[in-house]
Amino acid sequence: MRIHIQNPADDADFAFTPVQWAAAVSRAADPGHLDVSFASDEAGFAAAMREAEVLLTWTRIVKERFPVGALPARAPRLKVIACNSAGLDRLAPFDWLPPEVTLLNNRGTHARKAGEFALMALLMLASHIPHFATAQRAETWEPRFGSVLAGRTVCIVGLGTLGGAAAEQARAFGMRVLGVRTTPAPHPACDEVHATASLDAVLPRAEFLLLACPLTPATRGLIDRRRLGLLPRGAKVVNMARGAVWDQDAVCDALEAGHLAGGVTDVAVPEPLPPGHRLWRTPGLIVVPHVSSDDPATYNDRTLDILLANLAAIRDGRPAPNRVDPARGY
Amino acid sequence: MRIHIQNPADDADFAFTPVQWAAAVSRAADPGHLDVSFASDEAGFAAAMREAEVLLTWTRIVKERFPVGALPARAPRLKVIACNSAGLDRLAPFDWLPPEVTLLNNRGTHARKAGEFALMALLMLASHIPHFATAQRAETWEPRFGSVLAGRTVCIVGLGTLGGAAAEQARAFGMRVLGVRTTPAPHPACDEVHATASLDAVLPRAEFLLLACPLTPATRGLIDRRRLGLLPRGAKVVNMARGAVWDQDAVCDALEAGHLAGGVTDVAVPEPLPPGHRLWRTPGLIVVPHVSSDDPATYNDRTLDILLANLAAIRDGRPAPNRVDPARGY
Numbered sequence: 225m226r227i228h229i230q231n232p233a234d235d236a237d238f239a240f241t242p243v244q245w246a247a248a249v250s251r252a253a254d255p256g257h258l259d260v261s262f263a264s265d266e267a268g269f270a271a272a273m274r275e276a277e278v279l280l281t282w283t284r285i286v287k288e289r290f291p292v293g294a295l296p297a298r299a300p301r302l303k304v305i306a307c308n309s310a311g312l313d314r315l316a317p318f319d320w321l322p323p324e325v326t327l328l329n330n331r332g333t334h335a336r337k338a339g340e341f342a343l344m345a346l347l348m349l350a351s352h353i354p355h356f357a358t359a360q361r362a363e364t365w366e367p368r369f370g371s372v373l374a375g376r377t378v379c380i381v382g383l384g385t386l387g388g389a390a391a392e393q394a395r396a397f398g399m400r401v402l403g404v405r406t407t408p409a410p411h412p413a414c415d416e417v418h419a420t421a422s423l424d425a426v427l428p429r430a431e432f433l434l435l436a437c438p439l440t441p442a443t444r445g446l447i448d449r450r451r452l453g454l455l456p457r458g459a460k461v462v463n464m465a466r467g468a469v470w471d472q473d474a475v476c477d478a479l480e481a482g483h484l485a486g487g488v489t490d491v492a493v494p495e496p497l498p499p500g501h502r503l504w505r506t507p508g509l510i511v512v513p514h515v516s517s518d519d520p521a522t523y524n525d526r527t528l529d530i531l532l533a534n535l536a537a538i539r540d541g542r543p544a545p546n547r548v549d550p551a552r553g554y
Numbered sequence: 555m556r557i558h559i560q561n562p563a564d565d566a567d568f569a570f571t572p573v574q575w576a577a578a579v580s581r582a583a584d585p586g587h588l589d590v591s592f593a594s595d596e597a598g599f600a601a602a603m604r605e606a607e608v609l610l611t612w613t614r615i616v617k618e619r620f621p622v623g624a625l626p627a628r629a630p631r632l633k634v635i636a637c638n639s640a641g642l643d644r645l646a647p648f649d650w651l652p653p654e655v656t657l658l659n660n661r662g663t664h665a666r667k668a669g670e671f672a673l674m675a676l677l678m679l680a681s682h683i684p685h686f687a688t689a690q691r692a693e694t695w696e697p698r699f700g701s702v703l704a705g706r707t708v709c710i711v712g713l714g715t716l717g718g719a720a721a722e723q724a725r726a727f728g729m730r731v732l733g734v735r736t737t738p739a740p741h742p743a744c745d746e747v748h749a750t751a752s753l754d755a756v757l758p759r760a761e762f763l764l765l766a767c768p769l770t771p772a773t774r775g776l777i778d779r780r781r782l783g784l785l786p787r788g789a790k791v792v793n794m795a796r797g798a799v800w801d802q803d804a805v806c807d808a809l810e811a812g813h814l815a816g817g818v819t820d821v822a823v824p825e826p827l828p829p830g831h832r833l834w835r836t837p838g839l840i841v842v843p844h845v846s847s848d849d850p851a852t853y854n855d856r857t858l859d860i861l862l863a864n865l866a867a868i869r870d871g872r873p874a875p876n877r878v879d880p881a882r883g884y
Contacts, residue, residue, distance in 0.1 A: 237699050336702050340677055340727070347674035348683075353842070357687050360841050363834040365826035367843040369567050371851045372666050397670070496695035504693040511690050512683070513697040521701045 225256065225535065226301070228272035230281040231264040237520045238308065239264065240280070240528070248528035255532055256539060273299040280306045280531060283314050292320045304538065306531050306546075308524075310334060310385060310517075311554070313439035313466060318550035328534050328546045329554075332385050333526040334517035338436075339389030341516040342464060345488040346373060346394060346432055348510070349460035354486040358507045374398030379430035381423070381446070382437025383411050384554075386464055386517060390434055402426050405437070420446070427454035432462070439466035440553035449474035458485040464516050467493035476506040484508070490516035555586065555865065556631070558606035560615055561594040567850045568638065569594070570610070570858070578858035585862055586869060603629040610636045610861060613644050622650045634868065636876075638857050640664055640715060640847075641884070643769035643796060648880035658864050658876045659884075661715050663856040664847035668766075669719030671846040672794060675818040676703060676724060676762055678840070679790035684816040688837045704728030709760035711753070711776070712767025713741050714884075716794055716847060720764055732756050735767070750776070757784035762792070769796035770883035779804035788815040794846050797823035806836040814838070820846035 231239040242262060249255050261272050269289065273279070279286075279302060286305060295302065306328040307315075321327060348354065351370040359366040377400040380387045391401045391413035403414035404423055411417050418426050420442070427433070433455060437443050447470035455461075461484055463470060472493055478484040487509045495514055497503055503511055534544040548554060561569040572592060579585045591602050599619065603609070609616075609632060616635060625632065636658040637645075651657060678684065681700040689696040707730040710717045721731050721743035733744035734753055741747050748756050750772070757763070763785060767773050777800035785791075791814055793800060802823055808814040817839045825844055827833055833841055864874040878884060 336704075337700075340702055341681060344674060344677035344681060344683075347670055348678065351671060351674060351842075351845070353674075353678075353840070356842050357690075357840065359843075360687075360834055361691055363829040363831070365828075365843045367845050369845050369848050369850045370667075371849045372670050374666075498695075499693040501693070504690055510683070510687065512681075512686050513689075513695045515681070515697050515699050518699050519701045520699045 225258050225277055225539070226275050227258055227260045227278040227280065228269075228276035229260065229262050230269050230272070230279065230285055231262065232282055232285065233264050235282075238518070238523060240524055244524045244528060248525065248532055251529060252532040252536070254536055256536065258532075258535075270298075273302065275301060277301050278304040278306065278535065280308065280527075283307050283309050283312055287314060290320050295320065295322055295325065304328060304535070306330070306534070308333075308527050311438050311466060312548055313553065316440075316553050318553075321550060326538065326544060327548045327550065328531065328544060329548050330527040330530050331546050332530055333523060335385050335389045336522070337519040338386040338464065338517035339393045341490070342386070342390030342434060342436070342462065343393035343397065345462040345464075346378065346397075346399070346434070348488055349432060349462070349486045350376070352486065354488060354508045354510045357510055372398075376400070376431050377402065377429055378432040378434055379404060379426050380414070380434045380436060381405075381420075381469075382435065382443075382465060383414070383417070384436070384438070387434070387436035388413065390436055390464070399432075402429065406442075424451065424454060427451055428456060430455055430459060432460050434462040435465040435469050437465050437469060438554035439468055443469050445469070445471060447471065447475075449477075452478050452484070455484070457483055459483075460485055461487045461489075463487075463489040463491050465491065467491040467495070472503065476502055476509070479506050479508045488512065490514055555588050555607055555869070556605050557588055557590045557608040557610065558599075558602035559590065559592050560599050560602070560609065560611040561592065562612055562615065563594050565612075568848070568853060570854055574854045574858060578855060578862055581859060582862040582866070584866055586866065588862075588865075600628075603632065605631060607631050608634040608636065608865065610638065610857075613637050613639050613642055616645060620650050625650065625652055625655065634658060634865070636660070636861050636864070638854075641768050641796060642878055643883065646770075646883050648883075651880060656868065656874060657878045657880065658861065658874060659878050660857040660860050661876050662860055663715075663853060665715050665719045666852070667849040668716040668794065668847035669723045671820070672716070672720030672764060672766070672792065673723035673727065675792040675794075676708065676727075676729070676764070678818055679762060679792070679816045680706070682816065684818060684838045684840045687840055702728075706730070706761050707732065707759055708762040708764055709734060709756050710744070710764045710766060711735075711750075711799075712765065712773075712795060713744070713747070714766070714768070717764070717766035718743065720766055720794070729762075732759065736772075754781065754784060757781055758786060760785055760789060762790050764792040765795040765799050767795050767799060768884035769798055773799050775799075775801060777801065777805075779807075782808050782814070785814070787813055789813075790815055791817045791819075793817075793819040793821050795821065797821040797825070802833065806832055806839070809836050809838045818842065820844055
């Protein structure tokens with residue numbers, strides 16, 4: 225199988241290397257024959273696409289190189305596009321994707337790091353760290369005592385890799401975990417799981433709200449001003465999903481008014497967030513530049529292992545575990 | 555036994571209540587007969603001291619009310635002073651304390667909260683949160699990717715309640731834990747334990763350094779400029795001990811120079827830290843106002859349980875587990 229890996233020109237942290245590829249192939253149970261090429265420039269991409277059956281690359285490269293209608297001519301033999309991201313919302317709508325081309329994400333890569341980030345954010349909120357960061361900007365010593373996590377209630381929206389890992393950590397620290405997802409199937413790390421349609425009934429119980437769902441037409445604006453108002457006064461919020469899942473201005477208003485007591489967000493609209501944006505200055509909010517779930521030490525190895533497992537499944541006629549359904553968006 | 559609890563006039567979070575006292579007595583295995591009084595004013599204190607055999611109070615109240623030589627006349631029947639703190643460094647030197655009066659701390663109260671704070675600080679440093687907080691002040695989006703804790707090395711100085719709880723959490727997350735304490739007896743959560751005299755040999759291996767020792771003549775200035783220089787470039791530091799355990803200016807210099815890559819400190823010199831102090835503005839440093847280990851939801855219950863266990867030991871002629879040795883200072 226003819227595979228091309230297109231790296232960006234400028235990403236020292238996450239560019240795939242031939243050494244990483246060789247190691248992944250040696251780890252794979254049954255890789256079959258795989259013929260790989262690498263490029264990081266336009267000419268290398270164009271040349272490789274004439275033959276490639278599989279492309280592994282960044283969502284922004286897919287977005288740039290395959291405008292609507294372009295793919296069949298530019299990459300006539302392409303059967304699989306694999307992205308090194310879990311959330312492919314920037315590729316929606318999927319009208320550029322011919323139905324015979326399978327789109328894969330790297331769902332599963334982020335579990336350990338995302339779980340640690342989620343736990344960190346919950347501990348930071350329980351210890352009022354966003355409040356202290358705001359006080360530090362004003363150079364004021366404002367003690368406020370926090371409690372341990374045990375016995376507190378967190379609502380986690382989305383129970384995929386990120387939300388599931390968050391739930392496991394929260395549960396291990398004795399929290400009561402209320403999961404919310406499309407269908408309310410039980411989850412081993414959740415005390416309760418509710419359907420998204422029941423979200424309004426869950427929010428009043430959420431001392432902590434953690435967002436970890438994909439951004440899709442169904443989740444865009446899910447946590448709007450009205451739903452923020454359903455949270456108990458003093459609730460604390462974490463966003464590891466996408467900035468557009470909540471109403472960012474309403475979150476800022478709720479923090480300024482004291483309805484929310486603190487927040488940690490790994491995402492923003494827009495990214496990168498420009499100087500002068502309100503989010504930087506909102507009291508009790510810590511802004512993290514979209515790095516919560518990506519551990520450079522393990523990221524490419526995990527991504528390649530997942531890709532090879534999916535290619536083996538496709539080769540053998542089994543369902544690819546990481547196939548993205550364009551109709552659902554994840 | 556005649557016990558007096560002197561609350562400060564102004565501490566709604568931690569003032570002891572008769573309800574808390576009654577609950578603690580009901581939990582105690584063998585409390586014996588205990589006759590308790592409460593006050594929060596000067597007159598109540600003076601009256602109670604004429605009869606009290608045990609005083610439970612704040613270190614600052616002990617400091618104010620018992621200058622050198624004053625105790626025998628003011629509290630002629632006093633046998634035990636119990637403080638609702640673990641670190642009694644503000645009472646040193648102990649020349650004000652008659653040798654027949656036993657001084658108790660509440661060591662053990664802080665374990666769960668301190669362990670969660672220590673873990674939070676390590677996770678924050680691994681995820682570059684102090685760097686992002688500094689970038690947020692400048693309103694700049696500066697992604698930097700972090701790794702999970704597993705496989706990283708932390709040196710923990712002090713293995714009492716705080717350091718032991720920190721070691722347990724670090725170990726649970728797969729870190730290599732190098733403990734440092736007065737005598738190098740093994741500790742169940744440490745991969746290695748070294749004597750303080752060997753600190754210089756341990757520091758070059760410490761990707762993370764966490765201070766959790768009492769402040770005593772032996773630890774004052776322990777982490778000086780020279781020892782900070784022994785840490786590997788890019789090391790990260792946490793101080794849950796006392797500000798005077800490290801050379802605060804040298805820490806700021808090392809952060810500004812990039813020798814240290816981040817810090818979280820729960821302590822400062824002086825406290826409260828005044829506006830305009832250099833510590834507030836040091837890049838990559840998060841200043842927390844001395845709240846790391848105090849959970850109001852459980853603090854008084856734990857403190858009272860520990861006091862009652864110590865009083866039972868004293869009554870029965872056993873050693874009091876929380877007795878502070880004035881010669882060691884802890």
